[in-house]
Amino acid sequence: MLTGTTKNLAVIGWPIAHSLSPVLQNAAIEKAGLDYVYTALPVKPEDLPAAVQGLKALQFRGWNVTIPHKTAIMPLLDAIDEDARIIGAVNTVVNDEGCLTGYNTDVTGFIEALLAAGFAPQDKTAVLLGAGGAARAVVWGLIKAGVTAIHIGVRSPKKVQPLVDEFSTYGTLTVSHWEQADFAAKLAAADLLVNTTPLGMFPQTNAMPPVDWSNVKADAFVYDIIYTPAETRLLREARLHGHPTLNGEDMLVGQGAAAFSKWTGVQPDIECMKVKLREALAT
Missing domain, CATH: 3.40.50.720 (NAD(P)-binding Rossmann-like Domain)
Structure with missing residues (x-):
């Protein structure tokens, strides 16, 4: 149940209706029993600065960033993690009491999936x-x-x-x-x-x-x-x-799990996220 204490998370992009991030993140939130909610927000390129300020003003705990904003958002943040700086793209933002830090969790998702395989x-x-x-x-x-x-x-x-x-x-x-x-x-x-x-x-x-x-x-x-x-x-x-082969499912789940941990301080249930992803892909 959403309440006045529920913390907000999101993914921003344009277009965004195709995103599977809400499936992954809300599955992890429910499994962990956290008072969070995650939604997809369409943000046009020209509206990105206003959107970032709006999310900050609304005290969103964090958000994912997808095409076409991954590079454009970087000058709008207060700090950039080394991985994101070197890659030149941010896919995760954490809001610590108004201080916005950008990360790139694709690196973690890619390598951890490879190691797990x-x-x-x-x-x-x-x-x-x-x-x-x-x-x-x-x-x-x-x-x-x-x-x-x-x-x-x-x-x-x-x-x-x-x-x-x-x-x-x-x-x-x-x-x-x-x-x-x-x-x-x-x-x-x-x-x-x-x-x-x-x-x-x-x-x-x-x-x-x-x-x-x-x-x-x-x-x-x-x-x-x-x-x-x-x-x-x-x-x-x-x-x-x-x-031996590996597809991109574990990378997608892994980058989402890394973002989830940064926002909540909790390690999500990876298997639960994978199950929900496969269900979504099947439909």
Whole structure:
């Protein structure tokens, strides 16, 4: 029951109706027995400054941030966590009595899902397919986890070179066209293959990045951060070629769980969140 003491949480974006965050967060709130409520709020880009001030004035305890506000919100906050600063994007805001701090929990969600699946990135080599929205969080997460090198395969290497130059301060990165011979050699030596492109996402489920499985290391772990469908074409082909696989469900739940902990100080029931996510995806 909502009362005068109920604490408010939200996710802001434009559009926002598709967001599954309310499903995840309200499941965790109910399971933990907390007096919180989480809602989705549509915020147009031009209204972002006013929205941030409004959420602060209304004493929202915190909120998630999704497209297109993840970078635009940063100058509107009082402090930025190191992960969010390096990645250049905020997906979680915590309001401590009017002091707004921005975090990026995608890093935590990505790495913790990988570790839980039995793959330890330390001293391994990784290949990324694509360098879109979540790629910066993936790159930073892998660097923090101790990979020896990250090789990125894309359609337009020149567009991605600035990202490579930026993160080369922290680790070894290269970029290649994903259909060139030099990329095939990188793929053959990689312990981990991660898809950060939207290729294969519903409804275009027959799509996938160009991967020649004869060039993929026999025991390479294949991680597709897409979660609709649960098994993309990339993951299906990887499984049929004998590779261990992981989809993006655990990353989505993990980043939400990390945000939940920052707002409430409580560790949420991860399994409960996963069940509710799968129920929502099924409908």
